[in-house]
Amino acid sequence: MIVLGVETSCDDTAAAVLEDGRSVRANLVSSQDAVHAPFGGIVPEMASRQHIQAIQPMVDRALERAGVAAGELDGLAVTHGPGLTGSLLVGLSFVKGWSFRTGIPYVGVNHLEAHVLSIFLEKEVSFPYLALVASGGHTLLYVARGFGAYEHLGGTLDDAAGEAYDKVAKMMGLGFPGGRVIDDLAKQGNPRAVAFPRARLRTPYDFSFSGLKTSVWHYLTRKRPDRWRDEMADIAASFQEAVVDMLIAPTLRAVEEFGIRNIVLGGGVAANSRLRAKLAEKAGEAGAELHCPSLRFCTDNGAMVALVGSHLLEQGDRSGPRLNADPALIL
Numbered sequence: 001m002i003v004l005g006v007e008t009s010c011d012d013t014a015a016a017v018l019e020d021g022r023s024v025r026a027n028l029v030s031s032q033d034a035v036h037a038p039f040g041g042i043v044p045e046m047a048s049r050q051h052i053q054a055i056q057p058m059v060d061r062a063l064e065r066a067g068v069a070a071g072e073l074d075g076l077a078v079t080h081g082p083g084l085t086g087s088l089l090v091g092l093s094f095v096k097g098w099s100f101r102t103g104i105p106y107v108g109v110n111h112l113e114a115h116v117l118s119i120f121l122e123k124e125v126s127f128p129y130l131a132l133v134a135s136g137g138h139t140l141l142y143v144a145r146g147f148g149a150y151e152h153l154g155g156t157l158d159d160a161a162g163e164a165y166d167k168v169a170k171m172m173g174l175g176f177p178g179g180r181v182i183d184d185l186a187k188q189g190n191p192r193a194v195a196f197p198r199a200r201l202r203t204p205y206d207f208s209f210s211g212l213k214t215s216v217w218h219y220l221t222r223k224r225p226d227r228w229r230d231e232m233a234d235i236a237a238s239f240q241e242a243v244v245d246m247l248i249a250p251t252l253r254a255v256e257e258f259g260i261r262n263i264v265l266g267g268g269v270a271a272n273s274r275l276r277a278k279l280a281e282k283a284g285e286a287g288a289e290l291h292c293p294s295l296r297f298c299t300d301n302g303a304m305v306a307l308v309g310s311h312l313l314e315q316g317d318r319s320g321p322r323l324n325a326d327p328a329l330i331l
C-alpha cells in the first residue's frame with residue numbers, strides 16, 4: 001500500500017510517501033522559520049498563507065522523489081488536529097479535494113498520535129511503552145498500549161517545553177526557533193552555573209515551564225546585558241538542564257510506577273541532544289531503554305502522518321467530506 005502523508009498543522013509544510021506502512025520513499029519539509037523569525041514566534045495568518053503557496057509543490061516533489069505517479073497512490077493521510085485552525089484547513093482541504101476528485105480514500109490523522117508512533121518509521125518497539133511528546137505546542141506523557149490504545153498520564157500545565165526554549169531564546173536575542181540554538185550554545189556552558197528552579201507539582205506526571213521561563217527573565221533583567229552576554233553559554237546550559245530534568249522526572253516516575261521498560265520520544269524537543277543523552281542514561285539506570293527517532297522524524301513531518309494513515313486505511317477507516325479541522329483535538 002502506497003500512502004501520501006500531508007502535514008500542515010503548524011508552520012512546516014510537509015509531504016511524504018510511505019510504502020507498506022514503514023518504508024519511507026520520500027519525506028520533504030518546507031520550513032517557514034525565515035518568515036516567522038522577525039516576529040520571534042509563529043504568526044498564524046502568515047503560516048496558513050505560506051502553506052497555501054507551498055503545499056502543491058511539496059506534494060509534487062514528494063511524489064517525484066518517491067518515483068510514484070499520483071494515480072498509483074492507494075490512500076491519502078492528512079493531519080486534521082490539533083494545531084492552528086488556518087494551517088490545518090489548508091492541508092485538510094487539499095487532501096479532501098484530491099480524494100473527492102480522484103476517488104482515492106483519505107483519512108484524517110491526529111498529530112499527537114503521529115508523534116507517539118513515529119519511532120516505527122525506523123524500528124520496531126514492543127508495546128506497552130511510555131511516549132514523551134515534547135514540541136513547540138505540546139508536552140505530553142502517554143502509555144502506548146497498542147495502535148489506537150493510549151493512556152494519557154499527564155501534560156504541561158502552562159507552556160510547552162519547546163515554547164519555553166523559543167521564549168528564552170527570544171529573551172537572549174538568539175532568534176527563532178530557539179531550541180536548536182540553545183542546544184548548540186549549551187554545549188559550551190556549565191549546566192550548574194545558574195541554579196534555575198525545577199517546578200514541583202502535586203500531580204506526578206504533569207509538567208510546568210512558565211516559572212522557569214520567568215526565572216530566566218528575572219536573571220537577565222537583574223543584570224545589564226553586557227554583564228550576562230559573557231555568560232550566555234552558561235545560562236543556556238543551566239536553563240536547558242532544568243527543562244531536561246523536568247521532562248525526565250515524570251517519565252522515570254512512570255517507569256517505576258508502571259514497570260514499563262521502553263520509553264519513546266517524539267516532537268521537536270526530542271531532537272535535543274542533552275535530553276536524549278541524559279534520559280538514555282537515567283532510563284538505563286532504571287532498567288529501561290530509550291528509543292529516539294532520527295531528528296527528521298522528531299520534528300513535524302509527513303512520514304509519521306502517512307504511518308498512522310496507512311494503519312487506519314488498512315483497517316478500513318475512511319474519512320468523509322464532513323471531517324473538519326480540530327485545533328484542540330486530544331489523544
Ligand code: KG4
Nearest residue numbers: 135136137162177179268269271272299300
Ligand atoms: O514538533 P515541532 O517540529 O513542531 C511543533 O509541533 O511544535 O517542534 C518545534 C519545537 C520548537 O519549539 C523548537 O524550538 C523545538 O521544537 N526544538 C528543539 C530542538 N530542535 C527543535 N528544542 C530543544 N532542542 C532542540 N535541539
Ligand code: ZN
Nearest residue numbers: 135267268300
Ligand atoms: Zn509536532
